[in-house]
Amino acid sequence: MTKILLRNVIEADLPILFEQQIDPKAVAMAAFPSKDRGPFMLHWEKIMKDKHVITKAIIYKGKLAGHIVCWKEKYEQQVGYWLGQSFWGRGIASSALAEFVNEVKIRPLYAHVANRNIASRRVLEKCGFTMHDEGREESILKLSA
Numbered sequence: 001m002t003k004i005l006l007r008n009v010i011e012a013d014l015p016i017l018f019e020q021q022i023d024p025k026a027v028a029m030a031a032f033p034s035k036d037r038g039p040f041m042l043h044w045e046k047i048m049k050d051k052h053v054i055t056k057a058i059i060y061k062g063k064l065a066g067h068i069v070c071w072k073e074k075y076e077q078q079v080g081y082w083l084g085q086s087f088w089g090r091g092i093a094s095s096a097l098a099e100f101v102n103e104v105k106i107r108p109l110y111a112h113v114a115n116r117n118i119a120s121r122r123v124l125e126k127c128g129f130t131m132h133d134e135g136r137e138e139s140i141l142k143l144s145a
Helices: 011-021 024-030 037-049 092-103 118-126
Strands: 005-008 054-060 063-073 076-083 109-114 130-134 138-143
Touching (some): 011 024, 011 037, 011 063, 011 076, 054 092, 063 092, 076 092, 092 118, 109 118, 118 138
Parallel strands (some): 076 109
Antiparallel strands (some): 005 054, 054 063, 109 138
């Protein structure tokens, strides 16, 4: 496994996370819309204050590679992650998610993934997520144990 560190997201991380989420290639891959700077900062300010949301920064070789977040939506506990494009293809997401689900004992966990995002789906499967619901555009994977 790739050596990473998970730590709480801090305010100083937000400018880097903002830049990562506006990358057009990443947005297309994730099929998740980016936010303008103001709404992005307000969103993160809100989730960082919410005691029910778990946010972790992914640190790789001393650099902020991305983040992982866990939150409750309706009746499901969701997990999502985002890596800056320069960190793709190195096993960072797999290592970070494996460590995250080891630390966060909430089950079941659900993850939505765009069907065209084969790499992200593979990350989820490596970490024990299995198909829960397969749609035309996206699938939902579930981690039970």
